[in-house]
Amino acid sequence: MxxxxxxxxxxxxxxxxxxxxxxxxxxxxxxxxxxxxxxxxxxxxxxxxxxxxxxxxxxxxxxxxxxxTPLDPPEVWCAGVTYERSRDARVEESAVRDVYDLVYEAHRPELFLKDAASRRTVGPGEPIGIRGDSTWNVPEPEIGVVVGERGKILAYTIGNDVSSREIEGANPLYLTQAKVYAGACAIGPALYIPPREPQGFQIIMRISNEEGDVLYEDKTSTTYMVRTFDELAAWLVKENPVPPGSVLLTGTGLVPPDSFSMVPGNWVEIHVPEIGTLVNPVALATTLL
The missing domain is CATH 3.10.330 (Vcp-like ATPase; Chain A, domain 2)
Incomplete structure (x- = not known):
């Protein structure tokens, strides 16, 4: 199984x-x-x-x-700056550049709450949202871990931490507005229970327009992460009452070029061979309220 x-x-x-x-x-x-x-x-x-x-x-x-959605997580959390590529992108976009270098090299990871009660989380085939008050919106393909009691990892899934790079880049204190809004998270299509500790997952992302033309395609591996899944899960539950069944998205290593921004009608496909493919169309967040 x-x-x-x-x-x-x-x-x-x-x-x-x-x-x-x-x-x-x-x-x-x-x-x-x-x-x-x-x-x-x-x-x-x-x-x-x-x-x-x-x-x-x-x-x-x-x-x-x-x-x-393969489950209804009571909470969805995210870890940031867990790949060098993500660190570099956020340094480049940010008006306060050194904070991302500092967290990448720090003992303590960046963690933030993405959703609660699945109000902003969608499943396969459902629209993900982009902010209408931002001109620079991107998907962030990630491995999600389902946590149980005391942060034990129960399963793995695919997540999309949809983000406004424009809003976060203006000021790190705008992180919540850049990350938390209608349709800003997707998970699925399956939960994966590995027979043994996974050595790494390949993540492939493709973004297409309504006509099926590929606008961006690239791949990475979780072997490039600076932190382990277990380490991130342990930090998540440290002095924090995270309900079992919550999902922690573990950071992205795929960042489209600065010239790219999603628009309504785009499609985002995130493929992980062991799990499947999470496919979502893009819509304005205001239409998902």
């Missing part, structure tokens, strides 16, 4: 599906709409016929089933 997804059927019923082989076949777990009991080790029996994704790349389902 490697991946967990959630879907909703035509009658609005939510199901949790667990992968039962290495070929992308998912079977429903009886009696739950939230995967957290399963992640905590409670026993459930897969039932019903296998569900096979219509698209193995994105895990998009057929038969009238729609993928939703």
């Amino acid at each position: 490697r991946r967990i997804v959630r879907w909703v059927d035509g009658a609005g019923r939510v199901s949790v599906g667990v992968e039962v082989d290495n070929e992308g076949h998912f079977r429903r777990l009886s009696g739950i709409e939230d995967p957290m009991p399963f992640l905590r080790g409670e026993m459930f029996s897969p039932e019903g016929r296998p569900v096979t994704p219509a698209d193995p790349y994105s895990l998009e389902l057929g038969d009238g089933l729609t993928l939703i």
Whole structure:
């Protein structure tokens, strides 16, 4: 059992599906709409016929089933400046340049609250938001870790920490406005439970326009991170009552060129081979309120 997804059927019923082989076949777990009991080790029996994704790349389902967020995190947190590329980009954009060098080299990481009660977090296929009061908006593809009691990592997912580089660059104290607004976060399409401690994840991002033309494409690896997943999770729960099932996004190593900004109608695809592909269209945040 490697991946967990959630879907909703035509009658609005939510199901949790667990992968039962290495070929992308998912079977429903009886009696739950939230995967957290399963992640905590409670026993459930897969039932019903296998569900096979219509698209193995994105895990998009057929038969009238729609993928939703693989869980509803009570909180979403983010770590910043965990890759050298991210540090360099934020130094370049910022009017206060040395703060990012200092946090990159510091013992204590940058952590901030991105969302609570899933008010600003969307799932696969749902629109992510960009701020209308910013002319420089970018996606930030990241590995998200699902944390349990005392910061134990239960699973991994893909996250998109959508951000306004213009607002954050004007003043680091504007970080919350640059990061927290309608549709500013996406997670999915699956939760990944590795058989052993992962050695690293490859992250590939592609941004396209409405016509399908690729505007930006690049890849990185979490092996370039200056901090480990366990280290970040431990700092997150240090003297901080983070509810189990919360997601910590662990920073980005992919930064589009300064000349690029997302606009409504763009599509963002973030692919991690072990997890799947998180695909979201772009819309103005005001339309998502």
